[in-house]
Amino acid sequence: MLTLIWAEDALGGIGSQGGLPWGRPIPADMRWFRRWTLGKTVAMGRRTWESLPVRPLADRRNLVLSRSLAEAPGAELVRKLQAVLACAESEEVFVIGGASLFAACKPHASRLLRTRIEAEFAADLWFPFAPEQEGYACVARETALPGEDSPWPLVFEVWERRG
Numbered sequence: 001m002l003t004l005i006w007a008e009d010a011l012g013g014i015g016s017q018g019g020l021p022w023g024r025p026i027p028a029d030m031r032w033f034r035r036w037t038l039g040k041t042v043a044m045g046r047r048t049w050e051s052l053p054v055r056p057l058a059d060r061r062n063l064v065l066s067r068s069l070a071e072a073p074g075a076e077l078v079r080k081l082q083a084v085l086a087c088a089e090s091e092e093v094f095v096i097g098g099a100s101l102f103a104a105c106k107p108h109a110s111r112l113l114r115t116r117i118e119a120e121f122a123a124d125l126w127f128p129f130a131p132e133q134e135g136y137a138c139v140a141r142e143t144a145l146p147g148e149d150s151p152w153p154l155v156f157e158v159w160e161r162r163g
């Protein structure tokens with residue numbers, strides 16, 4: 001099973017200059033991310049791998065897609081998306097970005113985990129599709145008010161492919 005997990009701002013922005021539009025990970029969102037992915041397999045594109053402040057992501061099997069890297073210490077280098085899809089046949093694989101991987105995985109994902117940050121930031125990269133236009137339905141939604149763990153309101157959503 002393939003699951004996509006990401007955070008976007010109110011305009012759908014997910015990246016800026018190789019990093020996050022909001023500058024650094026938001027603790028409340030990191031908790032949500034860890035809750036889903038700890039102990040699981042995560043797959044990411046080479047640029048997302050290079051953007052991680054600490055890599056590999058601890059306590060997870062890290063798959064990194066790249067045709068150019070010679071090595072990715074602590075992770076498994078994968079040359080083709082097909083290898084990620086093959087892995088997802090026997091376990092849940094969480095695709096954690098970036099935009100190029102989200103776009104490539106659109107036809108294959110069963111579940112989407114979207115964090116919406118209720119604020120607008122300057123971005124140069126956006127999530128590549130609208131879940132409601134691609135046959136997904138939102139099956140759970142939780143709102144977190146601003147506080148110690150996030151300066152902005154957050155909405156955590158679970159979407160599942162219909163049918």
Ligand SMILES: NC(=O)c1ccc[n+]([C@@H]2O[C@H](COP(=O)([O-])OP(=O)(O)OC[C@H]3O[C@@H](n4cnc5c(N)ncnc54)[C@H](OP(=O)(O)O)[C@@H]3O)[C@@H](O)[C@H]2O)c1
Pocket residue numbers: 005006007008013014015016017018019020044045046047048049051065066067068069078079080081096097098099100101102104125
């Ligand atoms: N907001 C969020 O939740 C979130 C999550 C993740 C990332 N991001 C942001 O997104 C940005 C990075 O995303 P991006 O779309 O630019 O890059 P990316 O998807 O992370 O990485 C792209 C690279 O992955 C490799 N790749 C992708 N598809 C492949 C395939 N089918 N086969 C082999 N290799 C493949 C290629 O690496 P080679 O060039 O080495 O071949 C490609 O250049 C950063 O700004 C990051 O901070 C945001």
